[in-house]
Structures are given as structure tokens and as C-alpha cells.
Amino acid sequence: MLSEPASGYDLKKAFEQSIRHFWSAELSQIYPALARLEKDGRLESTAAPSGKGPPRKIYSRTESGLDELVRWLEGGVELKQERVDFLSQVFFLEAIPSDARLKYMQGLRDAFAARCDVLLNIEDGWRSQDPRYPDHLPDADFYPQLTLRLGLMKFRTLVEWADDCLSVMRARSERPPTATLGGRSNVEAF
């Protein structure tokens, strides 16, 4: 994020404008992180006057900082254990009454559709800058655009899934308990 020099406050805006779609950070996390990176020699700072308030502290990347970025990227894929709150809720949804379950799932569906719209608006903004979109993007935009594209595919999938869920849930609540084979639940062996 410091390919161009910037202050902590600037970085916060960068998070809110684009990066927030897959990562976020508060100022109270950013400031100590910048201080630590400077102490470790990954960054350097210079003070610059600001119109209002305290002077701005402009950070720039050092060689060592760039090295670390490259090591991180060349070290291969980071795939952490996921923690998906809403899937935890869906997993245990049987615990509430049928109408509340439908209401929950409809809420999910709407939330996903809203996120889809946000991303579509961003894409429209890009397209209006250059009608050849998504081709002929400047280098600086190419990889960010790939992340946007995934966001769109993902939320479309999510809406589709929620719609499927709603329809099987409705079908199930209409015709009550059907016989099941075997007996023991699959959950233990999931």
C-alpha cells in the first residue's frame, strides 16, 4: 500500500475505498503497525505540515520493506482456516421455528444481493472511465480488477445458493416428515 508514500490516515482511506472488500483495518491498528514497521526498518517517515490538526507523518517503503512484500508473495498461497459467521448460523438453524428460519435466509439473500449491487456499481465506474473495460487496463489496475471480478462471481453464487436454500426449505416445510433410511445422522461423519 506504500508503493507511493502516504500517511496512516491516507492508508485508512485506501482501506475504505477498495481494500475493505477483502481486508480492513482501523486507525488504532494502523498507527502502531506503521511504528513497528519503521522500527524494523521496513519503512521510513518524514513529517509534513498539514492544513489542519497535527503534522502528517508520511511513510515510505524501504528496500527491505519491498523485499518483505516480495517474500510474502513468492512464499506461495496463504489459505487460512476460514471463519464464516453466517455458515455457523445456518448449520444450527434447526434450533429456531420454521418461519424464523425462512426470515433468516431471506435476510441473508438480501444482504448478498446488496453486496452484489455495490460491486456492480464499482464496475460501472470503471467502465465509464474506459469503455473497453475489462480490457486495456493500466498495470496498476489489472490485479485489483481480478479481485473485483471474484467479488462479483462470489456474491452472485451466494445469491443463487440462498435462493436454492429458500426453495428447498419451503418445499420441506410443506410436506412434513418423510421416512429416512438407516437412522444415524451424517453430521458426525461430515
Add this chain to the structure above:
Amino acid sequence: MLSEPASGYDLKKAFEQSIRHFWSAELSQIYPALARLEKDGRLESTAAPSGKGPPRKIYSRTESGLDELVRWLEGGVELKQERVDFLSQVFFLEAIPSDARLKYMQGLRDAFAARCDVLLNIEDGWRSQDPRYPDHLPDADFYPQLTLRLGLMKFRTLVEWADDCLSVMRARSERPPTATLGGRSNVEAF
């Protein structure tokens, strides 16, 4: 997870068997959490002899514990800010050379495909229990199955996205810098 009484050690196994696909927890987090929930009256415990090692501590849910579960589910959708490590890497992928970028993306693609296979195997297990799958599931399996279904849709989408990325990346590296309109990058306005 305590709809049936279980020990902390049992819960860890439940995480590893199914829940890990969207949530995980270590024993060092589980034990203190159980102690806290018992202190707050959400759980009760009884000691039970174990074959080997220390006696098992079997926890069961109280009324108050079930109430809290219901409140959590009826309180509506939890949609936290996402933190997707690999998208952060993709966003900054321009920082490494072209061949390393392709290698990275191929690694991603393979990781997604592997996760797909894991989920497909789980599904096959369910199907072999009852060939009518995904219909006629017992109540205890219905909502867990919806989470599995999303996992499948999601990782298929991810593989598709990575394949798209690989092909546009290759196309781009074959015919070098094309003219771009305007000038300023879209990233700031993402």
C-alpha cells in the same frame, strides 16, 4: 454443538470432522470457553470416568444456554468484514515477476480444486448412506447439508475464477503494454 452432552475433547473432534469447513477452534480455546459458559450458567458439567487419562468432564446445555443460541439466530444475519488472505496477495501481485505471478495463481487454482475434491468426497459419503440424497435427509442433517452445498458451489466458482485469471494473465503477458485512455488509475476509486 451441545445439543447432546459432550466433553471439550469431543467438541474438538466435531470441529475437525465437519465444522472446520467454516469454523475452527483449538482445545486451548475450547476449555476456557466451556469454563466461562458454565460460570455464566449456559452449561452444566458432570465428571465421568475415562478409559485413559484424567476423568472426562461432560457438559450439557441449560435452558439459558439454549435461549442464547435462539437469540443469536433470531437476532439476524452476522456478516462480519471479511479478511481474505489470498485476495490481499492477488491485489498486490504486480510486485513480483510475471512467471512468479503465474506460478502463484496456478497454486491457488490447485488449492481450490483440492478443496473441491474434499467436499465432493464428503458428499459421496452421504450419498452412499442414502441414494436419495440430497432429498429425504433427517432433520439433523438438513441445515448442515446446506452449508456443504455452499462449499461446493463456492470452490467451483473459485476454480473457475482462477482459470479465468490464468488465461487473461497469459494473454496479457504475450502482447505487451497497450495504450490506455485517461491516465490515472482506478485503484484509488475502487
Add this chain to the structure above:
DNA sequence: TATGTCATGTAAGTAGTTACATGATTGG
């Protein structure tokens, strides 16, 4: 006798959130 599994935990550290503290300048 060594390794693996069962079963309980604690301790130290990292990452992230929410709330608070401070103060200048601009616009309504």
C-alpha cells in the same frame, strides 16, 4: 521402551476492536 491416543489444562503472545484523548481548521 517408545510412540500414539485420551484427556485435562495454563501461559505467553499476536491480531483486531471499541472506546477514549487531543487539538486545529473549515463550513454552515
Add this chain to the structure above:
DNA sequence: CCAATCATGTAACTACTTACATGACATA
């Protein structure tokens, strides 16, 4: 004059991770 924005931070807390501690029993 009040609220918003610019701009810096600290403090307290929650969530989670990695490493360590203890010890019984089972199997090779």
C-alpha cells in the same frame, strides 16, 4: 458556535494461536 474533517495517538478488552505441562493407558 457547532459539527465535520484532518490528524495524531493510547488503553482496555476479546479472540485466537502456539507452545508448554501433566499423566494414564495401549500397542508395536
